Amino acid sequence: MTTADAIVESLLAHGVDTVFGIPGAHTYDLIDALARRGRELRFVTTRHEQGAAYMAYGYAKATGRVGVFTVVPGPGVLNAGAALCTGYGATAPLLCLTGNIQAHLIGQGRGQLHELPDQLALLRGLTKWSERINHPTEAGAVMAEAFRQLRTGRVRPVAVETPWNVFGMSAEVTSVAPAPLAAPPAPDPAALTNAARLIAAARRPLIMVGAGALEAGAAVLELAQLLQAPVTAHRSGKGIVGEHLPYGLSAVAAWDYWRDCDLLIGIGSRLELQYLRWRWFPQGLRVVRVDIDPTEMVRLRPDVGLVTDAAVGTCALLEALRPLVGTRAARAAEFDALKQRAHAAIRAVQPQVDYLEAIRAVLPRNGLFCEEISQVGFAARFAFPVYEPRQYLTCGYQDNLGFGFNTALGAKVALPERPVVAISGDGGFLFGVQELATAVQHGIGVVSIVFNNSGYGNVRRDQQEKYGGRYLGVDLRNPDFRALAASFGALGLRAGSPAELHGVLERALADGGPAVIEVECAAGSEASPWGFLHPAPPQAAPTA
Numbered sequence: 187m188t189t190a191d192a193i194v195e196s197l198l199a200h201g202v203d204t205v206f207g208i209p210g211a212h213t214y215d216l217i218d219a220l221a222r223r224g225r226e227l228r229f230v231t232t233r234h235e236q237g238a239a240y241m242a243y244g245y246a247k248a249t250g251r252v253g254v255f256t257v258v259p260g261p262g263v264l265n266a267g268a269a270l271c272t273g274y275g276a277t278a279p280l281l282c283l284t285g286n287i288q289a290h291l292i293g294q295g296r297g298q299l300h301e302l303p304d305q306l307a308l309l310r311g312l313t314k315w316s317e318r319i320n321h322p323t324e325a326g327a328v329m330a331e332a333f334r335q336l337r338t339g340r341v342r343p344v345a346v347e348t349p350w351n352v353f354g355m356s357a358e359v360t361s362v363a364p365a366p367l368a369a370p371p372a373p374d375p376a377a378l379t380n381a382a383r384l385i386a387a388a389r390r391p392l393i394m395v396g397a398g399a400l401e402a403g404a405a406v407l408e409l410a411q412l413l414q415a416p417v418t419a420h421r422s423g424k425g426i427v428g429e430h431l432p433y434g435l436s437a438v439a440a441w442d443y444w445r446d447c448d449l450l451i452g453i454g455s456r457l458e459l460q461y462l463r464w465r466w467f468p469q470g471l472r473v474v475r476v477d478i479d480p481t482e483m484v485r486l487r488p489d490v491g492l493v494t495d496a497a498v499g500t501c502a503l504l505e506a507l508r509p510l511v512g513t514r515a516a517r518a519a520e521f522d523a524l525k526q527r528a529h530a531a532i533r534a535v536q537p538q539v540d541y542l543e544a545i546r547a548v549l550p551r552n553g554l555f556c557e558e559i560s561q562v563g564f565a566a567r568f569a570f571p572v573y574e575p576r577q578y579l580t581c582g583y584q585d586n587l588g589f590g591f592n593t594a595l596g597a598k599v600a601l602p603e604r605p606v607v608a609i610s611g612d613g614g615f616l617f618g619v620q621e622l623a624t625a626v627q628h629g630i631g632v633v634s635i636v637f638n639n640s641g642y643g644n645v646r647r648d649q650q651e652k653y654g655g656r657y658l659g660v661d662l663r664n665p666d667f668r669a670l671a672a673s674f675g676a677l678g679l680r681a682g683s684p685a686e687l688h689g690v691l692e693r694a695l696a697d698g699g700p701a702v703i704e705v706e707c708a709a710g711s712e713a714s715p716w717g718f719l720h721p722a723p724p725q726a727a728p729t730a
């Protein structure tokens with residue numbers, strides 16, 4: 187078997203069905219091996235490596251399965267870099283397959299095609315784990331380790347590089363089978379007892395969930411019911427306990443509750459909302475964390491930490507708590523009042539909230555919504571309710587422009603039967619607009635809503651508020667978005683108000699193909715969402 191064949195056989199053995207990417211000389215043997223297995227493995231060619239990597243990210247985030255992409259070494263890897271760091275920050279199982287220059291030339295600096303001084307070091311700086319396949323006999327084991335890394339511990343991208351002349355080299359390949367996976371660590375019994383005691387004694391606990399809890403929804407809901415405690419999320423954990431349920435609180439409603447909270451239970455979450463955004467803590471607050479990553483317990487030390495998988499840890503807590511906690515009086519009415527107050531308060535963020543309500547009204551309950559850093563995207567984090575985990579696709583802490591539309595395409599490739607809507611500003615949309623060609627070529631029916639305020643609106647507001655209105659680099663002269671979409675062969679539409687967007691979005695979703703809807707907003711006309719993302723401390727100004 188050649189190395190390239192062994193890599194492809196390994197992908198199949200690990201259940202991969204789609205590879206995103208762009209071919210190039212170094213990876214021709216890999217591309218040909220993929221072509222020979224074209225019936226089992228779909229290849230989605232993109233127009234930029236950033237697109238390939240974000241699509242793999244969207245595929246992974248929408249499903250929890252490994253998202254695979256292949257790019258040429260050097261510039262191809264660098265072009266994919268923003269998506270790799272997004273995947274690193276936002277807990278995505280991404281596999282990057284790339285090449286390198288010929289094995290005997292690596293590290294010599296002779297200026298070979300696509301050469302980087304030390305590509306493997308670069309990849310290791312962007313991933314959880316990266317390795318080189320030096321010979322076909324190593325291929326099965328390296329790939330199995332890549333998948334083991336993707337499926338154990340904290341989920342983060344990995345990369346495998348193969349020198350140009352090694353892809354086509356043949357040898358006896360003994361196995362491409364998956365490696366056995368170790369069970370997640372069981373929670374420490376003493377810590378479990380301490381955590382249960384703390385939790386049982388708390389009067390007003392708050393449960394905070396993040397991307398690490400995406401598969402723990404049922405257990406988290408049971409914990410919320412047992413404790414009569416609300417559950418909140420910032421962006422990655424949205425939908426784990428949906429806001430349509432009594433216990434699911436938006437971040438704005440949760441901030442209201444936070445004033446009198448006495449225990450924070452973080453499950454699979456970095457607690458960015460509380461420690462970086464709210465930055466105010468009720469007196470005497472205790473913290474219990476459940477996280478698979480032991481370094482989290484050192485970075486942000488809780489009163490009690492359980493190093494384990496989110497579902498395993500939450501189930502263990504439930505078992506330990508049941509004998510300690512009787513039946514508690516339902517607090518649904520109290521939570522409902524918080525929801526109503528939050529709903530009324532966020533209505534000030536216009537026109538974003540009205541547009542988000544129009545989208546929510548049209549997008550079916552099983553639909554996926556992909557945010558992007560923009561005035562509407564920021565508001566979506568607290569004003570766009572979702573019903574299930576993996577329905578709200580986010581870039582996590584990178585907050586990187588350009589991730590949205592391309593990520594939504596990958597999600598739609600993974601889940602073609604589900605409606606997928608991506609929102610962005612005019613700035614962010616043009617970071618990845620070339621993938622409209624991919625959408626049309628491969629029939630990927632994402633509906634993109636572009637809120638056009640003729641500029642990098644968020645920066646414009648910052649320059650206005652913090653730099654006396656000395657604007658630089660924020661005004662954008664845009665294309666005609668309808669004509670742009672049409673030139674690619676996509677549907678181009680326009681909406682001038684939330685009511686109009688309602689009908690236009692219905693039409694675009696019914697059409698089923700790729701569509702771009704432009705929504706014009708006057709420059710600087712959007713209310714700031716930041717008061718809700720970084721609320722003022724309660725003493726200074728009570729929450730809205």
Ligand SMILES: Cc1ncc(C[n+]2csc(CCOP(=O)(O)OP(=O)(O)O)c2C)c(N)n1
Nearest residue numbers: 560561586587611612613614641642643644
């Ligand atoms: C990759 C990347 N480059 C630059 C930025 C800095 N940045 C943050 S918001 C923003 C403006 C976004 O403009 P637009 O997409 O039009 O959305 P708007 O704020 O106008 O709604 C910029 C440039 C970023 N977040 N990510």
